[in-house]
Amino acid sequence: MSLKILFSARPGLWDAYETPLRAALDEVGIVAEVGPDLGPPEAVDYIVYAPNPDLRDFAPYTRLKAVLSLWAGVETIAGNETLIAPLTRMADPGLKEGMTEWVTGHVLYHHLNIGHALARQSGTWEPYVPPLARDRRVAVLGLGELGGAVARALANLGFEVRGWSRRPREIEGVRCVSGPDGLTEALSGAHFVVCLLPGTPMTENIVDAAALRSTATGAVLINPGRGTLINDDALIEALDTGQLGHAVLDVFRKEPLPASHRFWAHPGITVTPHVASETRPTSAARFIAENIRRSEDGADLLARVDRASGY
């Protein structure tokens, strides 16, 4: 019997996903009608979902077996009380790889002071030798799929990595801490702080003035997680006093970041336009198809959201 899989996202995204999603479903042997318009809600089996203001009420989808988010962050939907069916986050390997590459690249850019070299192209031979990674401490806040992968990659490169998460975790080569005291310990003396926590009420403004006082002087803050994790005023103040040396921000409370926003003009801030964890359609479609196959086979879903904690 053919399934009905609704693709619910902002206009335009379907164009990017139609071919890879059909191919991925085909690969795992799922026969389905799939697209953005499938007729009556009560006939829909699955919803492939990206934040979409037009879909707020899931109650009419009476036979819904699961909602499969195209995004790793699910805060726009996790608290929706009309949604009873299981919800899964995006956790395709491409997402993890892209995030790891983006964070590692920006950490090394500042670690090696590449900007200094780029500004010295007028014939001045002035060797600057940075300390080794093993003499630099990195705090990774959030040790889920993305944070865990980033922490491992930076530890592999030799950095002294401390990871913090709400619930205790274990990652080889990484000193993992949890709870409120653990946060101060993770940040203490850190030369780099990487924010990869989910956006929940508990994590809002977790990087505040007190947190920023714990790092090494001149630390570099890297936020590819959620804009809400950071207290914006505390960030600007820490940059202006020199407590922070630089901030690389990929996510914001409002996106696109308005052209008039003070972050753009601040010399201590690099803005990137939410590209660190961009989902690549080919690998994301494979992940979605695999989860639908699992659901049909009665197997556990990958990256299922714990609705109580919101991620």
Added chain:
Amino acid sequence: MSLKILFSARPGLWDAYETPLRAALDEVGIVAEVGPDLGPPEAVDYIVYAPNPDLRDFAPYTRLKAVLSLWAGVETIAGNETLIAPLTRMADPGLKEGMTEWVTGHVLYHHLNIGHALARQSGTWEPYVPPLARDRRVAVLGLGELGGAVARALANLGFEVRGWSRRPREIEGVRCVSGPDGLTEALSGAHFVVCLLPGTPMTENIVDAAALRSTATGAVLINPGRGTLINDDALIEALDTGQLGHAVLDVFRKEPLPASHRFWAHPGITVTPHVASETRPTSAARFIAENIRRSEDGADLLARVDRASGY
């Protein structure tokens, strides 16, 4: 009995090495008189060596047990026929780590197009999502201590790495090739070319016009190895036609690179002042001390130079 260890290098280097070298010898239990002036050559047991125009004739050092180079590259001394004692290269872990960090940082800078992001800080939200590392090919020329470590690190990050060396090698996760045909295979379709070959007559100008035609269009050349590896005219031509997208050069035929040299002004070239493989005195001193201990115990020396091949 106390050994005599001559420190032979350009003036100034002894200041950086005296404390770490004495400490490292002490750690391995070697009692020695060590310094830049030790009296008659025939009493010297070991020479710690960095390129030094004042020491050309090793014949008077009749009881010499080994020469321990502070540099990874030994081409200024390997062919010296007055030197009969064993010669070792510098191969301390700090050197390998520093090189790996430097190459990885510069590869990721271009892979992620960080320069593009840095130039877009005036309020323009224009997402640019690079391909994943797994969709980019890197050719590492030279698979010794440094090249091998770099190849492994880039493969760990997901890049498709091909390594080339004169003698066949095996590195997990890296497709290793050797010989003249292997060179074309390694370079074929490469988006990044990392040069870490030793400077020998065989490797001079190995990156020539033909080699540069094999890479992917717009490839990035990264040379932290030796200035002689690259044909300078072929490099400039490949950059000017767009066959190469960029070159990051850390080593040159003449150093410091003269302020008037065309490399400084070329928009497609980033010059760094020979910092990629800077030896850090603390870890280098430990390596030297360990080799002296091995020699005294009759054990095999680490990183002993094969005088016939010159590295």
